[in-house]
Amino acid sequence: MIATIVRKEFLTNLVSPRFAIGFVLCLVLIPFSILINVSSYRERTAQYRVDRDAAEKAAAEVRVYSRLRPEVVLPPEPLSVFGKGISDQVGNRVRIWLGDKPLLAAGKTAAGDNPFLASFVSVDFVEVAAIIFSLLALIFSYDAFTREKEDGTLKLVMSNPVGRSTALAGKLLGILTTLLPVLVFSFLLGAVLILLARDVAFPAVDWGRIALLFALSLIYLAVFVFIGLLVSARSRSSVTSLVMCLFLWVLLVFIIPVVAASFAGGFVRIDSRDNLERVLRDLDTERDDKIKQAFKAQGIPEGWSCWWCMSDRDGMMEVYGNSRADFEMFRRRAMTSEPIRLEYADKRWASQKAYLDSLARQARAAERLSFVSPTGVFRTVAAAVCRTDLAAHGRLMDGARRYRETFISWLQGKNIFASFAWLTPADPAAFLTDDQLVEKRTGGEFKTSRDYEAWAEKQTDWRARWGKLNQAKLRGDSPDDFPFLDLSDMPRFQDRSGTLLSGLGSTAVDVGLLLVEAVLLFYLGFVAFIRFDVR
């Protein structure tokens, strides 16, 4: 009996215009979203290659360890083609500093080069699925009972030896068997488009994740079918039921997520970025004072002069052509200052962490509030499945922070702050004294640096003074005399690619919520239909 009902429902739905229009909607909107996101993925991949090459080049072309600041460039997530989550709002580059732990990733966001484009938004497959599947589910279920009641066929059906639960199950299966092909078709369409896009390659695990996404969509679809059935069983006429369903749809799919984000924005405030910057500036001043104090305590002179040097922020220092005493002074400076710098990175992190936590708290609050609507749950879980949610980003950033620790331990393992290699590639055994340097540079004209200083004091033209020192080219006076560092043993950042279910543990609860919602709605619909007056 139930097979007959299912078959009848299925055929009725199949020939109805709503099936055709729903199909066309999927046919238009799904490729639209996939193509837009493939193009955005392609663009981010190109940017990733540029950034990665630049980072590799910068890391390879250093001659001293103090200039080494590796940059982690995160590749775009292939699954973002389906659900982009927050992946195009956060950057993709993390520079590893000694005096600072990675806070937020840098790099281009969805707007790319033009910041004004940030005023536009764009959808992805998950978003389109959330809109279309819910709409289709409601469109097919809103008149499940009311239409037949109006046509008078419900009475006829019920006059057969068939229980209400059988009738309901038949209806339900009929609707699901109609919608399932649409759902399968949508996913197949998406998959085909991905396969056709040459530059998007999914590993096997990711296809498994698409399957998870499909299962999730099925639950989501079912929830809305149950909502439609419930409304239909509680309504007097099809028109009432339709109006109710459409308003529910707009409310659940469009309004509640925005209201949730708005409430989170208004009531769960994020810390002020300017305040954070101020605190960090103060800490930097404190650190610089502390370094100065330490220099003073150790009798290291404040200023320095050198033959060829390059100093930059975060304690970068590259020195060439100095005397042994000067090199030793630079070495002692680094030995003193760099541990303090590392220590202050931890102090800075306390404030930075508080700021990051406030950002995450707001985002989570918005997420939790949006759970009022099944769409909110669907979006959240889908982003987790696509590895583009906040948790996935947090894992990457944690990885970058861990990499910084590894990198620093590697430096410390070489006892590098106390080594000359920190600031010069020159061989310490070949360091010369001031007098030897002057003698060689002036081609033997002055034997000691004191002689030269005495002569130089009498000169008014500084160019003549320098000219004397440039008479003989000395090997080791300029960076070009040295090769780049061999960094083959430097630790590299590794993004451990996950298994099928990795990172989805926390979303199990959310899926559970969706399932409970589905069961509850089904039960309510069932009860309502049992009490439904078929006359």
Add this chain to the structure above:
Amino acid sequence: MFRVVLKREILHNLYSLRFLIALALVIVVFAAGAITFAKSHAADLEQYRQIQGQFLENMRELAARNATELAVRRQTYSLKPRANAFIADAKDRHLPNAVEFSAWNVFSFQNKSGSANPFLRRSDELSWAFITALIVSFIALLFTFDAVSGEKESKTLALSLANPVSRGTLLAGKLASAVLSVMAIVMAGALTSLVAVLVLGPGDSTAALAAEVPGFLAVAALLAATFAAFGLLASVVARSSNVSLLIALAVWLAFAVAVPNSSIFVAKTFFPIESSEAVQKNVTAAFDDLSKNAPPGSWSMNSGEPFLPQHELRANLQMKRLLAEKGIRDAYYQAMFRQFERTRLLTAVSPVALFDYLTEAVAGGGYLRFRKAWDDLHVYQGQLLGFFKALDAADKDSPHWYNPNENVSTTRKPVAFERVPQFEERPLALADRVGPALKYLIINVFLLSAVYFLAFIAFVRYDVR
């Protein structure tokens, strides 16, 4: 006769379930939006006061040091949170909202980090514009999708037309009644929101609100009319109200979801601009070129001795560098503006996008406001430069070699902060709002007329039996 039709249609709408649900929904959402706005705007204002205080403090410090420091140091001016953002947020949070300038140039703009939470999934703000764009367009379709096909099904259409009423009048009556019913809902919501904001908000609303609210309502009516026309069209092309509903929903999805969401794709595909890396490369190349061709000694500097002859060379070189970079960057900014405006024009096929751009003009926010502030800052920068040059000319201890980047060869006298010209952002004048919005208005009116005309033609040929 038109009035009879109108009255009948309006009453029909007012008593319908959809009207009641829409009214309740709109009022609740408007109220929720007003409450969150009041809450977050107060906090934003507080934060802005701190930033502005620091900006002035910094300027005062520079002025006390000396006039050249004041002229060459780059300062960042931040835009104030808009008091009428509850009408249309115009994506202010995501657009550039800070401008870096000195007396010599307006350098760049940026979206201050911390304006938007990057971890919070991007979504619209709960402003009038958003609620209206979403709900009004939807309700307008709901009120009209069965206007003709529904009446046909209930067999009243033939009866109506049996009266001495022309088809045009009937259709116009249906359109007008849908717009009026929808506007009644919007006005109820707007009133709720207005009261809530005035009571709960930080009280920085201006008198301009008295013009902005009616302006908003007018634009909302245009949106409602456009969608009502689409609804009528859907209603007359389909035989049954079910089909017309589906057509209406498809139209709505296309306009409210598909078109606005394709904007970034459209911008990057049809109007690509140079990458920022390439521009940076150009700037570096120009700098290298200038340094290479500069006379020897151009880089010499002794800040203790302003009249050192090499300082003139240095000042010349720095000035050339500034102008070279300004030329490249300003051209790039123009390319950005063009890309953005063309994208807007292309996406203006959607009434929802049009409504977005029109409400931005009504509220005087978003891109329009930024462009105005950007242009005004250029004027202010000219004033500041004139002021500095006058100070320098009056100083006999200055060599008058203008160096836009460093404090070397111009006046070293402090200047009273009170005398320094200050930038004051002025709200957009009527002409500034109407001018850019005019093309969108024309497109919208054209769209409305075209769709209504199509609906009229179809209705005239409609078989009412």
